[in-house]
Amino acid sequence: MLRLLRSMTPAVVRAAPAISQPAVVRLQQARVTRGKTFRRALYAGVAVYISWRILDESILQPGLSRILDELEKLDPIDDENDADYEDWFVPLPMFETVRQPPYSRSSPEWARYVAFNAGSPEANQERERVANHCRQLVYQSAVNTKWVSSRFGKIHPWSSSHFFLSTPPHPPPKILQLGWVPFPSDGGPWLRTRRTDYRSWRRTMRTFWPVHTVHASIAFLQTLFLDTITEGRSALGYPPSPEHESAPVRIPVLPRLSTFRPRPQEDDEDGRNAAGSSKGPGGRAVPLPPNPSPKHASGSDSTPRATRASTGGTPLPSAGGNSTAESAGRGAAGLGGKQQEAQAQRSQEQGQNHDADEANKSQLPLYKRVTPPTEMVDKHMRDRAWSSFVRELNPRWQLPPNYPPEGCIEISGFVYLKTDNCHLQVDVTAHYDLLRKKIDEQSMRLYIRRVGAVRALRR
Secondary structure, three states: OHHHHHHHHHHHHHHHHHHHOOHHHHHHHHHHHHHHHHHHHHHHHHHHHHHHHHHHHHHHHHHHHHHHHHHHHOOOHHHHHHHHHOOOEEEEEEEEOOOOOOOOOOHHHHHHHHHHHHHHHHHHHHHHHHHHHHHHHHHHHHOHHHHHHHHHHOOOEEEEEEEEEEEEOOOOOOOEEEEEEEOOOOOOEEEEEEEOOHHHHHHHHHHHHHHHHHHHHHHHHHHHHHHHHHHHHHHOOOOOOOOOOOOOOOOOOOOOOOOOOOOOOOOHHHOOOOOEEEEEEHHOOEEOOOOOOOOOOOOOOOOOOHHHHOOOOOOOOOOOOOHHHHHHHHHHHHHHHHHHHHHHHHHHHHHHHHHHHHHHHHHOOOOHHHHOHHHHHHHHHHHHHHHHHHHHHHHOOOOOOOOOOOEEEEEEEEEEEEOOOOOEEEEEEEEEEOOOOOEEOOOOOEEEEEEEEEHHHHH
């Protein structure tokens, strides 16, 4: 009974709604949410730390070590610029080939060339030794190449050769690689060049081939877009912009070379072959202009020379003849002369009008006068775009040749190799280093020129 009365007191009744309010529930939900956010942040931090350690140990550190190794292998361009390359040099995939000046008479390389080409017994013995070494290198290369032995059979040690010597007029070009120096100690430029070899060039170009392809694709799309815009402007009647040099080339129309002289009628064969006509452009007969001089008192006719020549060349009657015949002849000549003069005047006006039209037409812009067919324009645009693609890709992707070291003499010739099935003629191009007395095998090039039967070689 007391419990019932105690529950019905005003204090308990006021406290009951406060207990059932959702404030406690919202507070509990807030506590739960804060716990989830903290755990998620903790897990994300741990994942980022582990990923960074893996990236650093597997990619960044080996990459930096490789760059440092490459920097140690590179040689400076000149001895006087050694201080410029003591800084941290980061190579970039951009190369340049610099052609060196020719040898001079006082250079030591030229002196070695002269001594090697001399006819002394020592020089002949050295040349014979170089030829034998080249023949041995060709034989070893053919033996180590699997497709040669599988296609032509086993290669025998016997061989014969013939070589020619060529003195190069200038040293081989230098290969320079652009690099970035982030902290130059001498305050010099950040972008510098360093001499490298063709092996590093090949390796770098193969590594960065996606970058070169993207550059060439951008050049292709840019040229195609500019040509399309220029062609659209020309179709609408606007002149092409002078800075857009990639626009299709229009076919020029030159004005007709005219002297503003009357042209003969098509049905006037006599006037076309008249004696009073001259040769115009293209071998076409052009009549001479009429004589603008007035009539003289002596009775000279004012009919143009071309008109008089078209009458067959018949002379007028003399003044001492019959008066009736003279008056009749003068009347006939006057009537015919007026008609022919009017005809010549009309021809002259037609010729002048035609020449004026040609002159006005030549003053119009070319894009308004001549428009090539759509197929030709499209093909020209595609060719220009593809040419820009190849032009951008070639210097970036084209592998450099195997340049020999300085002071090398070129050796070219051919070597015969005997196999079980045939004999091979191999063209050889090598370089002999006169200073080190050895052949540069890296710049040696071999080509199989001819394949013949063994019996043909025995003859």
